[in-house]
Amino acid sequence: MLRALNRFKGAIQKRYFSDDFILDEIEEPPNKPEKPSEVVRLLPISKHPIFPKHFIRFRLSPENFKFMVSDQSSTLVSAFILKPKDDVKELESQLSLNSIFPLKGIDSVYTIGSICTTSFNKFDRTITLKPVNRTKLIEVIEPSTAEIPFPLVKLQHYDETPQQARSEEDKAILKLLAQQLDELRTLLSPQELTTLELFAQRFNMKYEEDFLNYVGVILSYMCDTAKVQNIFEPDTFSMRLKLTYELVQEHVQMRNSMRKLQDEAQAKMQKASEEHMYKEILSLIKNKLGYDKDEKETLKIKYSKNLEGKNVPQHIQKIIDEEMGRLMMTDKNSSEFHVIRTYLDWLTCLPYGVQTEETIDLKKAREVLDRDHYGMKDVKERILEFIAVSKLKGSSTGKILCFVGPPGVGKTSIAKSIAEALNRKYHRISLGGLDDVAELKGHRRTYIGAQPGKLITALKQAGSENPVILIDEIDKVGRRNFQGSPENALLEILDPQQNFSFNDHYLDTTVDLSKVLFLCTANFPDDINPVLLDRMDVIRVQGYTAEEKSNILNRHLLPEIINKCSLSDKSEKYEITEPAKEVLIRDYCREAGVRSLQKIVTRILEKITKKIVEGVEEKIVVTPENLITFAGRPEHAHSKIYDITPSGVVMGLAYTSMGGSTLYIEVAKSKFTGDETEGKVQITGNLKQVMSESVHIAYTFAKKLASEKGNNFLDKHSIHIHVPEGATPKDGPSAGITITTALLSLAFDKPVIPDLAMTGEISLTGKVLPIGGLKEKIVAAKRDGVKRVIIPKQNKYHWDELADILKEGIEVSFVEEYSEVFKIAFNNSL
Numbered sequence: 001m002l003r004a005l006n007r008f009k010g011a012i013q014k015r016y017f018s019d020d021f022i023l024d025e026i027e028e029p030p031n032k033p034e035k036p037s038e039v040v041r042l043l044p045i046s047k048h049p050i051f052p053k054h055f056i057r058f059r060l061s062p063e064n065f066k067f068m069v070s071d072q073s074s075t076l077v078s079a080f081i082l083k084p085k086d087d088v089k090e091l092e093s094q095l096s097l098n099s100i101f102p103l104k105g106i107d108s109v110y111t112i113g114s115i116c117t118t119s120f121n122k123f124d125r126t127i128t129l130k131p132v133n134r135t136k137l138i139e140v141i142e143p144s145t146a147e148i149p150f151p152l153v154k155l156q157h158y159d160e161t162p163q164q165a166r167s168e169e170d171k172a173i174l175k176l177l178a179q180q181l182d183e184l185r186t187l188l189s190p191q192e193l194t195t196l197e198l199f200a201q202r203f204n205m206k207y208e209e210d211f212l213n214y215v216g217v218i219l220s221y222m223c224d225t226a227k228v229q230n231i232f233e234p235d236t237f238s239m240r241l242k243l244t245y246e247l248v249q250e251h252v253q254m255r256n257s258m259r260k261l262q263d264e265a266q267a268k269m270q271k272a273s274e275e276h277m278y279k280e281i282l283s284l285i286k287n288k289l290g291y292d293k294d295e296k297e298t299l300k301i302k303y304s305k306n307l308e309g310k311n312v313p314q315h316i317q318k319i320i321d322e323e324m325g326r327l328m329m330t331d332k333n334s335s336e337f338h339v340i341r342t343y344l345d346w347l348t349c350l351p352y353g354v355q356t357e358e359t360i361d362l363k364k365a366r367e368v369l370d371r372d373h374y375g376m377k378d379v380k381e382r383i384l385e386f387i388a389v390s391k392l393k394g395s396s397t398g399k400i401l402c403f404v405g406p407p408g409v410g411k412t413s414i415a416k417s418i419a420e421a422l423n424r425k426y427h428r429i430s431l432g433g434l435d436d437v438a439e440l441k442g443h444r445r446t447y448i449g450a451q452p453g454k455l456i457t458a459l460k461q462a463g464s465e466n467p468v469i470l471i472d473e474i475d476k477v478g479r480r481n482f483q484g485s486p487e488n489a490l491l492e493i494l495d496p497q498q499n500f501s502f503n504d505h506y507l508d509t510t511v512d513l514s515k516v517l518f519l520c521t522a523n524f525p526d527d528i529n530p531v532l533l534d535r536m537d538v539i540r541v542q543g544y545t546a547e548e549k550s551n552i553l554n555r556h557l558l559p560e561i562i563n564k565c566s567l568s569d570k571s572e573k574y575e576i577t578e579p580a581k582e583v584l585i586r587d588y589c590r591e592a593g594v595r596s597l598q599k600i601v602t603r604i605l606e607k608i609t610k611k612i613v614e615g616v617e618e619k620i621v622v623t624p625e626n627l628i629t630f631a632g633r634p635e636h637a638h639s640k641i642y643d644i645t646p647s648g649v650v651m652g653l654a655y656t657s658m659g660g661s662t663l664y665i666e667v668a669k670s671k672f673t674g675d676e677t678e679g680k681v682q683i684t685g686n687l688k689q690v691m692s693e694s695v696h697i698a699y700t701f702a703k704k705l706a707s708e709k710g711n712n713f714l715d716k717h718s719i720h721i722h723v724p725e726g727a728t729p730k731d732g733p734s735a736g737i738t739i740t741t742a743l744l745s746l747a748f749d750k751p752v753i754p755d756l757a758m759t760g761e762i763s764l765t766g767k768v769l770p771i772g773g774l775k776e777k778i779v780a781a782k783r784d785g786v787k788r789v790i791i792p793k794q795n796k797y798h799w800d801e802l803a804d805i806l807k808e809g810i811e812v813s814f815v816e817e818y819s820e821v822f823k824i825a826f827n828n829s830l
């Protein structure tokens, strides 16, 4: 500090270095009066307390200046800091120099201030305050008035005599304070540093009090008024030193973090500007050397190669040419360049005029279909008919086949076989859960990251204009929403009248889809939009019987899985016995298709592979007894929950999206509640609307029939109808005769004959109407040990078409009227 002081010896005599502060002429501090007067005027000042040996000049208003100059007592005044308030800040912002403010009340100033000598400069109406001592405000003797702007106050002065004997702690803190001050100097701007060093000239650093006052002055220009006043007030040296040290430390920390943030921000900005500069230089160099042009030329060559041998439609060629021109003109580093480039990538990669030669050969088609799929007689016949018609027509397009059936029955894989049979490329689009039309028709190019829709992607991937595109799960496509209707887009895609000019939003031009052969699959035709369904030829793919599953397993699934597990040449090391396969089909895979059978057999063969790799010597034989160790526990428990059905319980047959299943209808009486005079029906078991309606029809009919037979049970009791397995939603009218029979069984308190199951819709007059999914229902009935089934007479031809092996062991009764059901179910005993 002393070095700094010497450096600045002979500093400019009068110097302005901040708008707020005027360093006055260097002069010796005034002689301290023997004992300063204790009754003086109070000058309320702003910003910071005046530390001993530091002096400040203020500008006064003309009236105040006149008053002060004429006032006899004003050779000595006291200066007190106004407590920071909003209006003080406001006043400060209006005045650039340190100011003396009107005093609103004695409470608005801090009670510790300075007693100062004064000197006036009438040229610029300023008063210089030179502090003598710190002082405490005791009371107001004469308050301020309109004529007397500054009140007369009584004070009690501090004793500022330097004390040399310091405690060890004080000495240590003084050392630390000096260190902190050194650190602070490293964090200051050059202008701040100059100010700091100029202040140093006023203090004699030999004295610790002077050093502390000097630090106080520095802080008063850097910290809040309240904080500075806090270090100004204590009357003991130790306390002032401690508080001053803490404030310096806090300020240094704050400056350090600010410096860090500033450095980080600066580094970031510098990096960004350097990057920008290098890019500019690079692009200038590339431009000069012609590299830029080279890259564009390379793209041009790539696009012409993409289009080689293709028969690009005129309207698309025009767009390609235009976009090529734009590409050449656009700066390679601009975002626009990338947009045009991606667009051209798509436009040039589509297979314009590229086709595979279609073979419409019935014999080959039959071979392929038989090779890949067991059974499916009807489906294969329908496909061959379709191919035969295509042969005469000269093309297979124009008609849309839709394969409908439960999961895992081979709908997707038969579509693949059709593609192979016709020598067309194959691509599958899954619509499950799709609800954004843009996924089918693309996003407009104005979107960031826009892409064409699934159809254009399919054409690109197929690489030919005439692939088979399988639209999978068309029944699961989302309905209309705010983004548009995917169903409408499908109508446009599948309609031969429209799809020769399919408009993709991204390509923003029309593409010909008329040569594509569209095939669709669905689990539930009822969920397909009727307008869409109308355009399709529906081919029902039925579920498989246990025998069919067994054949599919042995002929197709097993060889395929064995091949995948690389077990083809290790057949002597393992065996899955026929009884084990039977248990697998019966207990593990009860659904209509064969997908879970495929999964479980894969799991078993993987376990076998692991054992072989581990070096198990003996032959691994999978039998019904050890099946659990290979396949785990069967997920399906036996669905037969009654061995003998009691009164009020009858077995029905249902067809769900998962295939056929047996289901029990349970009916129980419940008491009348309140003042009911007529029976009511309560339904539980997750029944959807059609089935609930069916319950009401059955109830009305059963009531009528019962009373005709002299039984008024149903009139006198409320009824609860339940269909167990509530987690599965049930719909469809085919439980009509089953519900009626269950109601009558309860009413007459007579169980139906054993091992009976029935299916059929009932009308209000007792007619039995036909049902769907007979094959699946019979498969389920057989699986659950049903010996006798009642089905509508109108379904007889479906029954006749069933394989003999499926009908074996089941006695069937075809009925037209409910009265026939009644007779069979209750064995003519009512």
Ligand SMILES: Nc1ncnc2c1ncn2[C@@H]1O[C@H](COP(=O)(O)OP(=O)(O)OP(=O)(O)O)[C@@H](O)[C@H]1O
Pocket: 372, 373, 374, 375, 376, 405, 406, 407, 408, 409, 410, 411, 412, 413, 414, 521, 522, 523, 552, 556, 557, 593, 594, 595, 598
């Ligand atoms: N009749 C069959 N002959 C040979 N393999 C079959 C037969 N039916 C199904 N598969 C095989 O079963 C597996 C599942 O069939 P696929 O994926 O075609 O069923 P899916 O009906 O399309 O089911 P989803 O409705 O769930 O899509 C395939 O590996 C398929 O080859």
